[in-house]
Amino acid sequence: MPNWEVRLSSSRGVPYYYNSETRESSWEAPSGLTQEEIVSLPGAKQYLSCDKPAQVRASHLLVKHQGSRRPSSWKERNITRSKEEAIEMLKGYAREINGSAEKFAELATVHSDDNSHSKGGDLGFFRPGQMQKHFEEATYALKVGEISDIVSTDSGVHLILRTA
Numbered sequence: 001m002p003n004w005e006v007r008l009s010s011s012r013g014v015p016y017y018y019n020s021e022t023r024e025s026s027w028e029a030p031s032g033l034t035q036e037e038i039v040s041l042p043g044a045k046q047y048l049s050c051d052k053p054a055q056v057r058a059s060h061l062l063v064k065h066q067g068s069r070r071p072s073s074w075k076e077r078n079i080t081r082s083k084e085e086a087i088e089m090l091k092g093y094a095r096e097i098n099g100s101a102e103k104f105a106e107l108a109t110v111h112s113d114d115n116s117h118s119k120g121g122d123l124g125f126f127r128p129g130q131m132q133k134h135f136e137e138a139t140y141a142l143k144v145g146e147i148s149d150i151v152s153t154d155s156g157v158h159l160i161l162r163t164a
Contacts, residue, residue, distance in 0.1 A: 004030050006043035014129035015047035020073045027127070057164035059104065059121035062092060063089050064113040064156035073113035086157045089149050094159055099147065104161045124162070135160070 003021040008014070018025045029038050036046060039046055064079045064148055065086040071079040081089075093111060097103045108121025116123055128136060132153040142162035151158045 004041050006035070006041050006047045008043075008047050009129070014127070015043075017041075053140075055125045055127045056124050056139055056143075056162060057125045059108060059119075059161045059163055060116065060123060060135075061090070061093055061104065061108040061112045061121050061159045062116070063087075063093075063111070063115050063158075064154050068156040069154045074115065074117065075113070079113070083152070083157065087150055090157055090159055094147070094150075097147065097159070101145065101161060102164075104147065104159070121161070122163070 003050055004017055004019050006015050006024075009016050010043055014027075016025055016027050017030055019030070022072045033041075039048065063081075063086040065081050065083045066079060067083055068079065073079065074078075089111075093107050098108060105120030105122075109117055111117070112121050126136075128140075129145045130136075131139070132155065134151055135153050135155075135158065138151045138158075138159050139162055144159065144162050144164060146162055148158070148160040
């Protein structure tokens with residue numbers, strides 16, 4: 001077997017693959033290795049979680065507030081609402097959604113404060129380390145089709161719908 005091992009990225013906090021012979025590194029598993037070979041690589045047991053999917057897909061409905069990292073959006077140049085007001089808005093949207101993915105997309109299209117609004121809130125697929133920690137943890141904790149409680153990040157407050 002080639003000299004591949006699994007290491008943990010100090011900058012992103014996620015595992016990656018490293019070949020000590022060629023000094024090549026990759027976020028993706030090396031091609032040509034079976035799943036059995038991958039899980040037997042040095043570091044695999046420590047850094048690769050077998051019960052966590054490699055990637056998930058989610059949509060969100062984001063409401064920004066004055067404490068958000070960038071308190072502006074496509075529909076409001078200067079957002080002045082408080083975090084508490086943003087949470088109350090999301091609670092209202094959650095009651096309207098009532099578990100419906102279609103209603104979620106409809107409301108995200110009109111109300112989400114980021115560019116995902118044009119896609120019904122769809123963020124596409126992402127892997128560990130690509131989203132803010134609380135957002136990622138909440139998404140991975142959901143089953144496909146489930147909608148989160150309110151999740152707070154530096155971007156604002158979210159409802160998250162896991163789609164894959």
